Amino acid sequence: MELYKSTLEQITDLNRETMQAAWDRIDSLATPTRALGQLNNIAAQLAGIMGTPTPKIHKKCVIIMGGDHGIVDEGVSAYPQEITVAMMMVFTKGGAGINCLSNHVGSDVIVVDIGVKGDTSVFPGVIQRKIRPGTANMAIGPAMTREEAIAAIEVGIEMANQQIDAGYDLLATGDMGIGNTTPSSTLLAAFTGLSPAEVAGRGTGVDDEGLKKKINAIAKALEVNKPNPNDPVDVLSKVGGLEIAGLTGVILGAAAKKRPVIIDGFISSAAALVAAKISPLSVKYMIGSHCSAEQAHHIMLETIGLMPVLNLEMRLGEGTGAALTMPIVEAATKILTDMFTFQDLGVPC
Numbered sequence: 649m650e651l652y653k654s655t656l657e658q659i660t661d662l663n664r665e666t667m668q669a670a671w672d673r674i675d676s677l678a679t680p681t682r683a684l685g686q687l688n689n690i691a692a693q694l695a696g697i698m699g700t701p702t703p704k705i706h707k708k709c710v711i712i713m714g715g716d717h718g719i720v721d722e723g724v725s726a727y728p729q730e731i732t733v734a735m736m737m738v739f740t741k742g743g744a745g746i747n748c749l750s751n752h753v754g755s756d757v758i759v760v761d762i763g764v765k766g767d768t769s770v771f772p773g774v775i776q777r778k779i780r781p782g783t784a785n786m787a788i789g790p791a792m793t794r795e796e797a798i799a800a801i802e803v804g805i806e807m808a809n810q811q812i813d814a815g816y817d818l819l820a821t822g823d824m825g826i827g828n829t830t831p832s833s834t835l836l837a838a839f840t841g842l843s844p845a846e847v848a849g850r851g852t853g854v855d856d857e858g859l860k861k862k863i864n865a866i867a868k869a870l871e872v873n874k875p876n877p878n879d880p881v882d883v884l885s886k887v888g889g890l891e892i893a894g895l896t897g898v899i900l901g902a903a904a905k906k907r908p909v910i911i912d913g914f915i916s917s918a919a920a921l922v923a924a925k926i927s928p929l930s931v932k933y934m935i936g937s938h939c940s941a942e943q944a945h946h947i948m949l950e951t952i953g954l955m956p957v958l959n960l961e962m963r964l965g966e967g968t969g970a971a972l973t974m975p976i977v978e979a980a981t982k983i984l985t986d987m988f989t990f991q992d993l994g995v996p997c
């Protein structure tokens with residue numbers, strides 16, 4: 649609880665001076681006014697986050713949180729729960745989608761077991777921080793206790809702190825947990841009042857029957873738990889997930905230490921939504937990555953106030969969309985350092 653509280657106290661607004669200096673530079677660049685669009689916004693945001701008009705990225709990583717979900721008993725996923733533990737192994741062997749795309753962009757992958765149902769300690773490289781082996785079935789009762797939710801957030805904060813202290817200056821979020829699009833949808837419904845049918849998507853690819861089960865499961869979870877939308881930790885503990893809570897912690901930790909954090913797809917965005925509700929200022933440290941193919945992802949992003957920079961119809965999670973966004977974020981830093989201004993050209997404008 650102490651780490652959670654002190655982290656929230658450290659989250660402050662962006663540095664106005666360095667952000668203004670970045671905008672002044674952008675407005676003098678040898679381009680038509682603000683012609684680099686969203687890249688300009690990211691550049692100025694990075695300057696405000698990192699407290700320098702010339703922010704630089706030296707090292708980047710995706711932090712993947714793995715956790716299981718009791719709600720799978722309701723038949724909400726197209727795949728069996730055992731996939732979660734198997735994918736934790738694949739991450740450490742370097743064969744998952746996120747390994748491939750992270751390698752491509754020069755990012756490291758950090759894998760954390762925060763709540764997998766099954767033993768991942770046999771896979772070297774998985775950081776062992778299990779709060780409990782999976783959540784309870786939220787269609788019957790709360791997914792976890794309030795204390796467990798805070799403990800999971802604190803694991804995420806610690807992971808962000810550790811990586812930032814190790815020199816990573818660009819973080820990205822990734823998830824693994826069969827069934828986790830269902831709590832992600834339920835979180836969105838709990839905070840916005842949208843109906844289960846509006847927030848539910850096909851996740852890993854459930855058929856019409858599966859989608860019905862998912863909508864029913866979301867409705868039951870809301871009915872049984874009555875999460876209080878004015879108390880984000882209440883919502884997170886009752887209808888969230890351990891890896892979602894961990895990612896909320898990663899985001900809050902990055903914001904507290906003034907580092908940018910790229911938000912991946914639907915599940916990471918659910919974690920970002922919880923972080924936004926806990927600390928509205930934390931949104932200023934988030935960078936949207938892609939709009940996934942999951943039905944309600946664009947609503948989730950709009951609710952947080954994030955603009956995705958990619959739309960590749962991806963629906964994998966693991967941090968894959970966030971990894972692909974890293975080169976765009978790096979490019980944004982370069983426009984502040986590597987471009988000529990109109991003064992350099994000596995042309996009056």
Ligand SMILES: Cc1cc2ncn([C@H]3O[C@H](COP(=O)(O)O)[C@@H](O)[C@H]3O)c2cc1C
Nearest residue numbers: 725727823824825826827828829851852965
């Ligand atoms: C082999 C495999 C690898 C994955 N990697 C990420 N996910 C993604 O799909 C799951 C969420 O979808 P749902 O709610 O429909 O279960 C999560 O594990 C998420 O990380 C995967 C899913 C599978 C099957």
Ligand SMILES: O=C(O)c1cccnc1
Nearest residue numbers: 851913914940963964965
């Ligand atoms: O949008 C996502 O990130 C997503 C969608 C389905 C399954 N896993 C992740």
